[in-house]
Amino acid sequence: MAAGADGASAPCLSLDRSVHWEREKIVVGDTLGVSVTKLALITSDDGTHIVIGIERHTYTDPPRAPTFEYRVCAWNVEDSRLLWQRMPKAGEILYDLFPIVLSNGARVVALALDQCSLLMMPLDEKMVSWRIDMDVRGVAHLGAFCEGILFWSGRDAAFGCVVEAPDSARKGLFEGHTGDVTSLDATTHKGQVLLATASADHAVRLWNGSSNGRTFGPHPAILHDGEVTFVAFLPRADEDEPLRALSMATRPFVARVWSVEDRATIFKSTGPYDLGTLVRHEWCTIVRRAWAPDGAIVPAALVFTTDDELVLWRPDEGGEAITLGDCDASCASVDCSGSLVVWLAREHGRQYIAIARPAPRTKAARA
Numbered sequence: 001m002a003a004g005a006d007g008a009s010a011p012c013l014s015l016d017r018s019v020h021w022e023r024e025k026i027v028v029g030d031t032l033g034v035s036v037t038k039l040a041l042i043t044s045d046d047g048t049h050i051v052i053g054i055e056r057h058t059y060t061d062p063p064r065a066p067t068f069e070y071r072v073c074a075w076n077v078e079d080s081r082l083l084w085q086r087m088p089k090a091g092e093i094l095y096d097l098f099p100i101v102l103s104n105g106a107r108v109v110a111l112a113l114d115q116c117s118l119l120m121m122p123l124d125e126k127m128v129s130w131r132i133d134m135d136v137r138g139v140a141h142l143g144a145f146c147e148g149i150l151f152w153s154g155r156d157a158a159f160g161c162v163v164e165a166p167d168s169a170r171k172g173l174f175e176g177h178t179g180d181v182t183s184l185d186a187t188t189h190k191g192q193v194l195l196a197t198a199s200a201d202h203a204v205r206l207w208n209g210s211s212n213g214r215t216f217g218p219h220p221a222i223l224h225d226g227e228v229t230f231v232a233f234l235p236r237a238d239e240d241e242p243l244r245a246l247s248m249a250t251r252p253f254v255a256r257v258w259s260v261e262d263r264a265t266i267f268k269s270t271g272p273y274d275l276g277t278l279v280r281h282e283w284c285t286i287v288r289r290a291w292a293p294d295g296a297i298v299p300a301a302l303v304f305t306t307d308d309e310l311v312l313w314r315p316d317e318g319g320e321a322i323t324l325g326d327c328d329a330s331c332a333s334v335d336c337s338g339s340l341v342v343w344l345a346r347e348h349g350r351q352y353i354a355i356a357r358p359a360p361r362t363k364a365a366r367a
Contacts, residue, residue, distance in 0.1 A: 026353040042099035049077040098142035112140040146186035153181035198231035224249035
């Protein structure tokens with residue numbers, strides 16, 4: 001997404017190898033029957049970082065088949081406290097979540113429940129939750145929020161609707177891909193909402209996100225030789241700065257930074273060995289992007305490798321990579337805000353939420 005959960009510019013994560021990354025963890029359950037399927041970061045009104053997660057509780061009562069119960073949980077990153085738990089209606093399955101900040105400043109967690117509805121759950125327990133009917137094919141994957149419009153994908157199409165109130169209306173159906181939509185992002189451009197979608201059909205497409213399926217420029221915008229698994233717009237200081245995007249594909253692996261205006265490639269990185277020995281076979285899962293602190297030109301990506309590690313990688317000529325820690329590849333979820341990164345990891349069969357942040361450098365280290 002082009003903006004963080006607080007509506008601010010994209011997060012900045014340090015790629016300085018002289019900075020030590022402090023690591024902490026939040027234990028999410030005291031039994032093997034509890035696991036987190038998705039997580040995201042959001043900042044409260046007082047500036048506190050909060051991890052929002054979907055917990056799945058598994059109950060086995062032979063001879064009946066296992067049953068599942070879902071909960072939405074919030075943890076305080078600073079002290080690992082469980083702040084609250086909320087349960088949907090009995091029998092509802094929570095597939096995905098996405099934290100957003102509405103125009104009135106209210107912080108809300110959007111939850112994809114099934115193939116036909118969204119649950120908008122305010123962090124403020126005094127506010128009432130509301131539902132929005134969805135028009136989606138398959139399971140919805142929430143992916144971007146821009147100018148009051150929430151975007152998600154379902155199979156080979158993307159969808160969007162205004163989510164400010166219970167009577168929200170669908171704003172667009174964006175279809176044209178011949179493969180599953182794997183990633184999407186949105187930003188403002190020339191007074192309109194610009195939506196980018198990546199697909200297994202090797203293409204990235206651009207859309208007028210405020211419309212009902214109108215495209216932006218020639219289609220497809222970019223073609224890769226393999227499945228495109230990730231797309232994101234690079235942040236800008238203002239709208240006068242040229243808009244660029246980053247797309248990544250696998251089999252073969254290619255990372256490309258390109259101009260949105262003329263589709264010209266600015267930088268292209270090929271081959272999994274850009275990460276040295278961290279990826280021995282092929283790129284596994286590109287899960288979220290962050291940005292280098294020296295401006296909008298060079299991005300950084302948070303990726304899970306085939307070694308079950310979370311790596312912060314800078315796709316430029318240097319190809320610098322920093323390993324943040326082990327991850328839980330069976331349930332990959334990661335988010336970042338500012339210089340803070342959270343992701344799912346596993347130790348001795350138990351899942352936990354890993355937290356990493358750059359430690360303040362001493363005077364000696366700065367020298």
